[in-house]
Amino acid sequence: MATLLKHSAKYALSGRLARLGVHSRHGGLQCLQPRLLPHQRSASTSSKILVEMDDSTGIAVLTMKNPPVNSLSLDFLTEFSISLEKLELDRGCRGVILTSALPKIFSAGLDIMEMYGKSPEHCGEFWKAVQEMWLRLYGSSMITIAAINGSSPAGGCLMALACDYRIMAENPKYSIGLNETQLGIVAPFWFKDTLVNTVGNRAAELSLQLGLLYSAPDALRTGLVDLLVPEDKVLSTASQTMTQWLAIPGENAIGSNPRVSSS
Ligand SMILES: CCCCCCC/C=C/C(=O)SCCNC(=O)CCNC(=O)[C@H](O)C(C)(C)COP(=O)(O)OP(=O)(O)OC[C@H]1O[C@@H](n2cnc3c(N)ncnc32)[C@H](O)[C@@H]1OP(=O)(O)O
Numbered sequence: 001m002a003t004l005l006k007h008s009a010k011y012a013l014s015g016r017l018a019r020l021g022v023h024s025r026h027g028g029l030q031c032l033q034p035r036l037l038p039h040q041r042s043a044s045t046s047s048k049i050l051v052e053m054d055d056s057t058g059i060a061v062l063t064m065k066n067p068p069v070n071s072l073s074l075d076f077l078t079e080f081s082i083s084l085e086k087l088e089l090d091r092g093c094r095g096v097i098l099t100s101a102l103p104k105i106f107s108a109g110l111d112i113m114e115m116y117g118k119s120p121e122h123c124g125e126f127w128k129a130v131q132e133m134w135l136r137l138y139g140s141s142m143i144t145i146a147a148i149n150g151s152s153p154a155g156g157c158l159m160a161l162a163c164d165y166r167i168m169a170e171n172p173k174y175s176i177g178l179n180e181t182q183l184g185i186v187a188p189f190w191f192k193d194t195l196v197n198t199v200g201n202r203a204a205e206l207s208l209q210l211g212l213l214y215s216a217p218d219a220l221r222t223g224l225v226d227l228l229v230p231e232d233k234v235l236s237t238a239s240q241t242m243t244q245w246l247a248i249p250g251e252n253a254i255g256s257n258p259r260v261s262s263s
């Protein structure tokens with residue numbers, strides 16, 4: 001199922017990219033992004049996302065800045081997917097660190113106001129944008145690391161789960177989890193599958209049925225995150241970890257991932 005999910009994500013994206021007339025880095029095709037000389041840094045910003053690319057390392061930091069809580073509104077999700085697509089098409093970019101500009105919050109998950117009193121058409125568009133975000137992150141051919149510098153319930157947790165590695169601030173006040181059940185919502189199957197792939201069946205059952213939000217130490221114990229570090233070290237540790245992953249020869253860090261590998 002994990003392999004199927006990842007392949008579905010990649011397939012859906014490759015179809016979309018093909019319609020745009022562009023190709024992925026691994027398809028050996030054209031790069032539409034302007035190339036910077038080595039050691040140059042570039043920054044691009046939309047109103048809700050800041051992307052800082054370091055061409056000397058191939059690492060981009062994608063910072064969410066949608067106050068007050070980085071809720072995933074339609075506008076935010078659209079900007080997010082466009083930013084990630086641009087990085088995906090940039091051959092110089094090999095790794096993306098996802099983090100938040102807001103104190104204490106990584107992301108509050110789906111913007112509740114997008115789901116309340118809206119037309120079926122709007123809800124359809126919104127839901128498509130949620131899926132697109134997940135497809136882009138989970139199906140990315142770059143290494144993705146979530147630098148979780150605050151609380152991350154529900155859809156915020158899904159974003160982190162869609163990354164290859166999760167580093168969280170060790171502040172016990174911060175929580176993370178798929179708590180949809182507590183909100184009277186059933187988490188969609190692909191939320192569930194992404195959690196199962198990370199923490200295993202039994203932990204996922206308990207987590208989803210009870211709608212658990214884990215403190216940072218409990219999230220580490222349960223395997224929801226991979227590493228806890230002091231709050232002021234989250235981003236630097238993510239950069240160091242990314243450098244280690246990118247030092248793995250060829251594309252083996254991606255190729256050896258059971259989410260991708262069919263063997
Ligand atoms: C179309 C089909 C849909 C199926 C959906 C299935 C899956 C659903 C996934 C989801 O992600 S649903 C959303 C779940 N998220 C939450 O329930 C998070 C709720 N928020 C919190 O727990 C807390 O706000 C926080 C993130 C821990 C932050 O706490 P803090 O004390 O720092 O701030 P608050 O005072 O609570 O909030 C500030 C401000 O932000 C507004 N807000 C908070 N969360 C959301 C949100 N998810 N969407 C929109 N707005 C949000 C909150 O109302 C406050 O607004 P104001 O009162 O200041 O106007």
